[in-house]
Amino acid sequence: xxxxxxxxxxxxxxxxxxxxxxxxxxxxxxxxxxxxxxxxxxxxxxxxxxxxxxxxxxxxxxxxxxxxxxxxxxxxxxxxxxxxxxxxxxxxxxxxxxxxxxxxxxxxxxxxxxx
Amino acid sequence: xxxxxxxxxxxxxxxxxxxxxxxxxxxxxxxxxxxxxxxxxxxxxxxxxxxxxxxxxxxxxxxxxxxxxxxxxxxxxxxxxxxxxxxxxxxxxxxxxxxxxxxxxxxxxx
Numbered sequence: 001x002x003x004x005x006x007x008x009x010x011x012x013x014x015x016x017x018x019x020x021x022x023x024x025x026x027x028x029x030x031x032x033x034x035x036x037x038x039x040x041x042x043x044x045x046x047x048x049x050x051x052x053x054x055x056x057x058x059x060x061x062x063x064x065x066x067x068x069x070x071x072x073x074x075x076x077x078x079x080x081x082x083x084x085x086x087x088x089x090x091x092x093x094x095x096x097x098x099x100x101x102x103x104x105x106x107x108x109x110x111x112x113x114x115x
Numbered sequence: 116x117x118x119x120x121x122x123x124x125x126x127x128x129x130x131x132x133x134x135x136x137x138x139x140x141x142x143x144x145x146x147x148x149x150x151x152x153x154x155x156x157x158x159x160x161x162x163x164x165x166x167x168x169x170x171x172x173x174x175x176x177x178x179x180x181x182x183x184x185x186x187x188x189x190x191x192x193x194x195x196x197x198x199x200x201x202x203x204x205x206x207x208x209x210x211x212x213x214x215x216x217x218x219x220x221x222x223x224x225x
Contacts, residue, residue, distance in 0.1 A: 031211050040124075042201060043215035050211055058212070059116065088156065097211050102146050104203070104213060106158040 003027070004107035006091050012113045019078040021110050023091030030096045032074035033104070034058075034066065037088040049074055050096060081114045088112075117142045117206050119216035127222045128192045136187040136219045138202030146205035147178050148213070149187050153198045161187070161200075192223045 007022035025032065031050050035043040035058075045058030047066040055066050063085060067075040074093075078085055091107040094100070118141040128134055138147070149161040162169050162176040164185065169176050173192075178185040189196055199218040206212055 033213070035215070040217060042119075042121075042217040043203075045212065045214065048212065056212070059214070090158065092158075094211070094213075097145065097205065101163045102148075102205060102211065102213070103160050103163050104148065104150075104158075105160070106150075109156045111156075 004091055004093055004105050006089075006107040006110045008110050009108060010111050010113075012115065013081050014115050015082060017081050017114075019081050019112065019114075021076040021078075021089055021091075021112070023074045023076070023093075023107055024072050025074075025093040025105070026072065027093065027105070028071065029093035029105075030071070031094045031102075032068065033092040033094075034064075034074065034076045035090045035092065036060070037090055037109070043090060046076065081112075083114050086112060086114045117144070117204065117214055119202065119204055119214055121200075121202060121216040121219050123219060124217070125220045125222075127224065130192060130194060130223055130225050132192050132223075133188070133190045134192060134221070136189070136200050136221075138185040138187070138216055140183050140185075140202075140204050140216075142183075143207040144180070144183075144204040145207055146213075147180075147185050148203045149176055149185070150201045150203060151196075151198050152201065152218075158201070189221075192221075194223045194225060197221055197223050 033048040
């Protein structure tokens, strides 16, 4: 089974802190994604990466950066956390398109609260 | 960018009832997936269905790509079907970039 593991299920941070959210997948997937989920808004794409050291902005990249130094690991970084970044963060991975179906596999999510 | 709409936003069903969830998208897509998010937050892929019809047990899905919509059918609903259902599309102009709709929140009551 594909496993996508997010490092923390629950985090509480203070405004201005630097926050790292880590995601590791064990299926050798090229693509990895970070989404945030807020009530009524569904999942919104922050960043995705289609290869090591490659990244593309999603729909809401402001206030976030990412790092992909190894194929299995994709990190989301909040340089200076703000209260409007309180949210559920979901990591996903997939094989690349069009050579595969592009089926997404998700981690369990990291619920971040910024005080 | 592409717009993805889902209806209804909320749905309450008696156990055993059937339901249809709809996903509309504003532009051509390469791919469409349906997901179920359980009450603990875990997202599970239900269907990969860029076109046509698929069935998996009590669930089935139909995508009519030319008319830009997809339907998810749940028959004989069970309390374990509760959660949020999302459709997600891959834009025609950008392989791999997957955009989600706002979801349909389903509650199945005994």
